[in-house]
Amino acid sequence: MAERMPDCPWTKREDYLRLVEALGADDVRWVGGCVRDAVTGHDSHDIDAATRHLPAAVIDRCGEAGIRTIPTGIDHGTVTAIFEDGNVEITTLRHDVATDGRRATISFSEEWKDDAARRDFTINALYAHPLTLEISDYFGGLDDLAANRVRFIGNPVTRIQEDHLRILRYFRFATRFADGWDDEATAACSELAPTLKGLSRERVGWELQNLLALPDPVATVAKMRELGVLQVVLPECGKHEVGKLGELVASERAAGIEPDAMRRIAAMLPAVPPVAETVSARLRFSRSQRDRLTCIARRDTRDVENPQALAYDVGVECAVDRLLIAGENPSNLLDWEVPKLPLKGGEIVARGVGKGPEVARILQAVEKRWVEEGFPPRERVETLLDEALAER
Template sequence: MTARLPDTRWTQRDSLAKLVGALGAEDIRWVGGCVRDTLLGYQANDIDAATRHLPATVIDRCKDAGIRIVPTGIDHGTVTAIFEDGNVEITTLRRDVATDGRRATIAFSTDWSDDAARRDFTINALYAHPKTLEISDYFGGLDDLAARRVRFIGDAQTRIREDHLRILRYFRFATRFGDSWDAEATGACSALAPTLKGLSRERVGWELQNLLALPDPSATIAKMRELGVLQEVLPESGRREVEQLARLIPAETAAGIAPDPMRRMAALLPAIVPVAETVSARLRLSRGQRDRLMCVARRCPKDGEQPRGLAYEVGQSCAIDRLLIIGSDPSAIIGWEAPSFPLKGGEIVARGVGKGPEVARILQRIENRWVEEQFPPRPRVDEMLDEELAAR
């Protein structure tokens, strides 16, 4: 029986019908994630298309049809059609000519099976006809999808040698779509784990974040450490930190807090600020991500004693991260807005204290007391000021 893609909202989009009209139904196929996810009953967020037309022909035909095209990856045969209801990436069929583990030299093709053969996993090499929605499956991807099995196309070690990042992609896809580990795949990932050192750190960082953003990657991270893969990309993460991540995830769920890759990255690192700074630099994280990891690295057991005081000091996001990682309840600060300290330095000067560092010291002492007493109202602040001035 021929497998077909079910009718969904995205397959019935007028914009896609317009694109098919421009390129011809026999020369374009929906491919990859949109096909895979739709078959699994998931929402397809990104629509990718493969075509037998060369990029220049795609651009010309779309221009004639009034479709705006952006040459987003023209050197690799990819252009993007811009539509109000969602863009579509269109890539000319390709075959690999040469690979070095980081990048590939490609040649264009007119054979769908050539294009399928260069993809990583069988479940990503499914092509759907835009009119009939009939699926072309060249490597048993449909059976693997039904079995919740993630398997490399062809020999796993060969595919990894073509692109070392496929090691991390395997663990991400196996976490999201698999129910078990493929022995050939995990063996190849373990054997070739040292090749990850040759990759761009940005690419490694991005893949780690994508993995950590999944609902529960804790078992996968533990498996990566067992196989020697985690040590190659995050050597700072030991058994203790892997177990810390495993405790964090149910704590997030219990608190009703959405998964966050940076919080989970922080859990995979020891509570040492220079380590967080080193990892941030190595993975080329943004300044905001670096600051967050460094803030969470300053966590300590005392953080759980006054959650609101902690949130006032370091901000709600960092406070929630710290509390969850150390196993404390963050409910007191979820949805809580920290008040503004009501006392100003000028008020202290008006009480007879000369301008200078003494004003700042008094202000700081009173603010510390105000936080310790859980932000009492203004009359109590005035009492504190009286007490501080009397003590002088």
């Protein structure tokens, strides 16, 4: 008897069933991660479907059913069906005609196995009938899931040569689903690690973030460094920095704080702001991500002596990041709102100080003492102002 995908709430959604009806239940399958996650009891955030229909037919059929679509990757057969509570990416069955490690030239197919054969790992080549939920497993993916094993489909060297990003994807999926390492896979990843240099930096940065967002990627990062893979994508991370990542993961767990990829990347870099700038530019991080890495990199031991003063100076997020990396508990910052100094420059002018640098100097002196004293109320600030004026 064929194995069925477990019932999941998303498989019974009315809008998804309307999509199935529009495409025809025998011409569409749930595919990849959503099937794999259902089998392993994980929640699925991205729902993908495969279909025999060509992209133009998918658009027409969805249109007739009142389903809006966007041709997100139509050159490669992908159309996205837009739904209020979660979209579905629908891709026409295909097989590779030519590959160069970065992109593929594809041809459309009508065979489910052709489509499965071009996927990376056995556990990602699972197809489920949208109504019966019967699973089609062409390469032993279900057995691999049961055995906590991640294998490439076919020869690992060949599969990596088709798409070099599969090196990083292997380590991410092995971290999630495997108890150990596949020797053939790790040998191929090590041999072909230099090919990662030819990839789009955005793709490398995104995959690195996906890996580091997992609950505990420390052993994986250490393995990547052992195999020479990490040195290609993040040469700034040495053995010491891998150790800092392990300390950070332990700190996050002890404080009950969710994993954060950017915080973990910061821990894997030397505490040198120009290095954070360089890495951010190379991996095409956003402006906010770059600013965050740079802020974390300006850390030293004085940063953790007065957590709230630190948060007042650099912001709560950066302060929490620095504390965790330093092995300190940031719990007293998690629900803390940065206060505003209850004093304006105009009040100093009203006390007889002429407008100009002297006002700023007095304001800064009062603020410094206010922060040191733990942000006392307005009454104390007035006293601090009196003292500052008396010292002129």
